[in-house]
Amino acid sequence: MAGLTNVPFRRVAVACGSGYTTNEEIDADALIRGKPSAIDMARGDPALGVVAMQLLGNSAETLVPAARRLVEAGAHIIDINMGCPVLKVVRRGKGAALMRDVSATARILSALRRELDDVPLTIKIRGGWDDRETNAVEVATMAQDVGVDAITVHPRTRAQQFGGRAPWDLIGDVVAAVDIPVTGNGDVRSLADARRMMAETGCAAVMIGRGALGRPWVFDAAYGALGAGARAAYEVRIVEAHLDAIEQHFAPHDARLQMQKHLALYTVGWPAARAWRRELFALPSVDAVREAYQRLYAATMADAPVLAH
Ligand SMILES: Cc1cc2nc3c(=O)[nH]c(=O)nc-3n(C[C@H](O)[C@H](O)[C@H](O)COP(=O)(O)O)c2cc1C
Numbered sequence: 001m002a003g004l005t006n007v008p009f010r011r012v013a014v015a016c017g018s019g020y021t022t023n024e025e026i027d028a029d030a031l032i033r034g035k036p037s038a039i040d041m042a043r044g045d046p047a048l049g050v051v052a053m054q055l056l057g058n059s060a061e062t063l064v065p066a067a068r069r070l071v072e073a074g075a076h077i078i079d080i081n082m083g084c085p086v087l088k089v090v091r092r093g094k095g096a097a098l099m100r101d102v103s104a105t106a107r108i109l110s111a112l113r114r115e116l117d118d119v120p121l122t123i124k125i126r127g128g129w130d131d132r133e134t135n136a137v138e139v140a141t142m143a144q145d146v147g148v149d150a151i152t153v154h155p156r157t158r159a160q161q162f163g164g165r166a167p168w169d170l171i172g173d174v175v176a177a178v179d180i181p182v183t184g185n186g187d188v189r190s191l192a193d194a195r196r197m198m199a200e201t202g203c204a205a206v207m208i209g210r211g212a213l214g215r216p217w218v219f220d221a222a223y224g225a226l227g228a229g230a231r232a233a234y235e236v237r238i239v240e241a242h243l244d245a246i247e248q249h250f251a252p253h254d255a256r257l258q259m260q261k262h263l264a265l266y267t268v269g270w271p272a273a274r275a276w277r278r279e280l281f282a283l284p285s286v287d288a289v290r291e292a293y294q295r296l297y298a299a300t301m302a303d304a305p306v307l308a309h
Pocket residue numbers: 001002023024025054081083084124154162185186187188207208209210211
């Protein structure tokens with residue numbers, strides 16, 4: 001997820017049990033131009049195990065050399081984003097716009113397939129553009145035909161953005177239409193949700209997005225069996241490990257921003273956190289942010305040792 005699922009967050013997700021992670025979308029044009037933020041996102045990390053790197057793009061001319069660079073940087077799987085709904089992305093024919101021109105996209109994916117040889121090539125799609133253009137099955141079938149190895153389906157259309165319920169039955173339609181593995185995505189918040197999605201749709205795997213923000217322990221099957229005290233201790237250990245990883249990975253300014261974003265998510269549901277978040281975003285340094293978190297944590301634990309998650 002753009003702006004969030006960078007190396008430190010994904011290290012934590014893997015430590016909690018995530019099978020594999022994908023980096024934030026990297027714009028192929030920006031990578032080829034040498035934009036520093038794109039190059040930074042393309043950095044590999046051995047602690048992450050199997051790494052998929054995701055590209056945004058609208059042509060083989062940039063996606064092919066960008067994919068080559070990502071493989072050189074340590075990507076084990078190349079994933080093409082065909083679901084991003086953001087206006088400035090789709091206006092340039094990238095993200096979810098790729099689902100609108102199936103034959104042009106088939107040519108791009110074929111070129112990637114030829115270039116990548118035996119490196120797995122995957123795509124992430126939506127249900128389609130809107131309720132008149134819900135063509136996930138057509139796009140998935142085309143992808144299988146050109147040699148894509150696996151597909152993730154977030155079944156909302158581009159018009160639905162992130163609102164309303166994700167129509168899981170569309171994931172089942174894609175599973176029924178292709179033989180390659182399909183990963184289901186959308187509204188999974190717990191292990192029970194994941195099991196239900198697999199049972200209802202027949203998908204081979206489940207991808208968790210927002211349900212992992214502020215709760216990376218969602219990936220840990222053992223977490224649910226812990227008592228309240230053990231859960232709180234586990235959570236604080238994970239948050240501290242995440243803050244340490246942020247501090248190691250980013251320069252001070254970006255580290256502060258990342259800590260602020262993620263701590264705002266970790267503290268959702270804590271009684272005193274709403275007012276605290278205003279203070280959090282005004283803090284000037286990493287040390288001030290860590291101190292403020294420790295103060296809020298101590299006050300929250302003194303009031304009620306079981307945190308709301
Ligand atoms: C802030 C934000 C950033 C996202 N960035 C990406 C992205 O870079 N690549 C991608 O494939 N999906 C991205 N997504 C979509 C999620 O991966 C996922 O498909 C969607 O949120 C539905 O699943 P969920 O209910 O588990 O969150 C993003 C979602 C959010 C909320």
